[in-house]
Amino acid sequence: MTGSHLAKLAQAAALAAAIAAVAVMPQEVEIFDLMQYTLFAAMAILALSLGFIWGFGGILSFGQTAFFGLGAYAYAVAAINFGDSTGAVALAVLVPAGFALVLGYFMFYGRISDVYLGVITLTVTLILFNLVNSTAGDEYRIGAAALGGFNGMPSIPGLNAPGNPDYVLDPEELWFVTGGALILVYVLLRLLLASRFGRVAVAIRENETRAALLGYDPRLTKLAVFVVGGGIAGLAGCLYANWGAFVSPTIFSLALSAEIIIWVTVGGLGTLIGPVIGCVLIQYLVAQIGTQQAFNSNLVLGVILIAFVLLLRKGLVPTAQDLGGRLIALLRRRAGRTAESLGALKEAE
Amino acid sequence: MTTPVPLLETQALTMRFGGVTAVSEVDFTLREAELRCLIGPNGAGKSTFFKMLTGQLAPSAGTIMFRGRPVAGASPHEIARLGVGIKTQVPNVFNGLSVRENIWLGARRTHTPLRTAAVVDEVLEKIRLAAQARTLVGQLSHGQRQWVEIGTVIAADPELILLDEPAAGMTHDEVLRTAELIREINQSRALVVVEHDMQFIRMIARTVTVFHQGRVLMEDAVDAVLRDPRVRDVYLGKKVAA
């Protein structure tokens, strides 16, 4: 069996295992832990959105929370107004994607350098925070939904079965949807990256000049990547709003923006599974830190980020892959030498 | 009988950077499947002229026509889409991708998915790097990276190929192979080659255009140009009237 066949088989097996894990989880854990994992899964989708646009598209956005928050708020407002969650979910993806289209056009067609992109996206999420935070009065409503300002929007209607507004999903079903969405987004991104569009996006990240000289329009590709990332973050926001039935302006905070970047850096830029792993690990760590008094979570996260940037820049998954590759190479050489010495023995006989 | 529209034509093409005029009123014509070399000492304006053709610089004045269609000031990806292949002076390749992936990107834009794989294999043969197809380009030697770039460019099957110093930094054997490659390409496609290496020029050139201080000093068959005392003087830094 060739190397690539083996790899494909391993991928299929991993996918099957992931689906099985999602299906079986409610029987294996307590409801409290299941809800915790639902949150992790929703955040992992957010991590994937940044991992995709940054690791593969080369776009470092310091404000992915902008799309996350817009998705959550869009879902909340739409669900309250429509009385049925199906259209709300669509809006949760389309509104952030549309915002990403406008912002992305503004940035990529304006020849703004990569570094300034970070500053601008940071500022945008701050603008949204400030705007939404000040909508506390009763006059700030969209249809039947009061935005609530710094108080947030409570009692967000949960997802219901499509077409059946009375059948609201229970926590176990919400887990299936969230876990399933994570797997689906992962698979879709894999397919996208294998397509011509995905390969061109990676090429543009590698060498934008050469990609342009081959006839690919870097601005258009980056815009498309940014929009896809925005939509995925919006979906994550929708699932997050469902998890807590609550959303407030802190969803636009710099703190969360920083965390997403830490997830991707720790997990491994340039991979898809890395951001997911980084997200779950860090979230779990922060939850554990919250239970004790000695260490402040900011302190720990700061040290982790610095340590990874200085010492383990590639992140966990790529480092593991490198080590795995070297181990395999070592074993191959050993096997080769063993075969050689066996062959020499045979000849000597 | 009407004269056919030239493949590439510039009229009074000019580039000014602040107070410096790097290229001044250059008229240039290239026919289908013609091979033209551009030579001239440093600062003569060859690279600036080249960059205007590739869309990396927008001219200050004058026109550039590709098959009669004005392209001055167009962006590089628009010019590439018209059927122009470009190899830059400093090699621009995808270092983190394999040789095959590099060439695939060049081929995929202009071929169907099915045809692309075949084209990639053909190009790999042509540039003699089939054995290194899986190697990351960043790990190849300088000469090999230049060939990958040339391969990536020709994979898109462009009608006009612009090469900026394709033989730079190559060993003698690599230079011979590059010359052979260029002659093969020239059997059906037009090329403009900017070069410093006179031996290399002798291997490939028919007509040579000599740049000096932003203008065209002379344009003639390669033997005539290389014999001309003015060209020699220009390279030695002497003052020569254009």
Add this chain to the structure above:
Amino acid sequence: MELAAILTLDVLNGVASLILLCTGLAIIFGMMRIINLAHGEFLMLGAYATVVSANAGVNIWVAMLVVAPLFVGAVSLVVERCLIRFLYGRLVDTMLATWGLSLFIVGLVTTIYGNTIQGVPTPLGGFSIGAYRSSLYTLFLVAMAALLLAAVWAVLRYTRLGLIARATMQNPNMAAALGVSPNRVYMATFAVGAAITGLAGGLLAPVSGVVPTMGAAYVAKAFITVVGGGSAILAGTASAAGLFGFINQMAAYLTTPVFGEVTLFVSAIILIRVLPQGISGRFFGRSL
């Protein structure tokens, strides 16, 4: 008439705050092209240094003008030696590492001092313009901002130190060939920029809530102003601060302070789109 006077004072106050906020950052970013995302935390450390020393009995002016800059300058030297110097040339990694640093500093200060701290009263008292009251401290801040710009200009333009710094930033290899150690210059520049930021934090301590997370409110504003100003440290910062400060205060007057901030951000983003090199990239050419 009095309203105009008060508004002018407000605008000057806003501009002065921005200048104080941004000068240190402009020096570090403009001269070293380093994006220090811990900038807000340097401010916060300056504020804390002032508050802690003033509450411990140190004279308020000494606390603000001496203790704060010296403390933050010292901290920045440690930061430069232990972190930044490994990342020169790695722009994105510097952004990430300094963001980690900002989290770390916030965490550290929260651990040591908790979430709130006893503040310092605003010195100098107030005065009246007709029916409106204003604070003399506002005038002091305006004066300090002007003084700061003048001092930085004088040092860069007239002293040997300033010349060495400018030369190293423009061409480090050449400066090294002339016997200057670029690493020393980077270290010193980073420390001076940080010290100025610490000073700004100290000056702002009496008029803003001093909490460990106060830096977050300033970091985006500071960066967007420096980026909007462009690479000329003084001309860029002054012009961007002037423009954005004016826009911020006028919008705040017409609507709410929050909308004032939002308007500042939106205008800055539009400006960067229109002038990708900042104001000084287009208008001030080669000035300082």
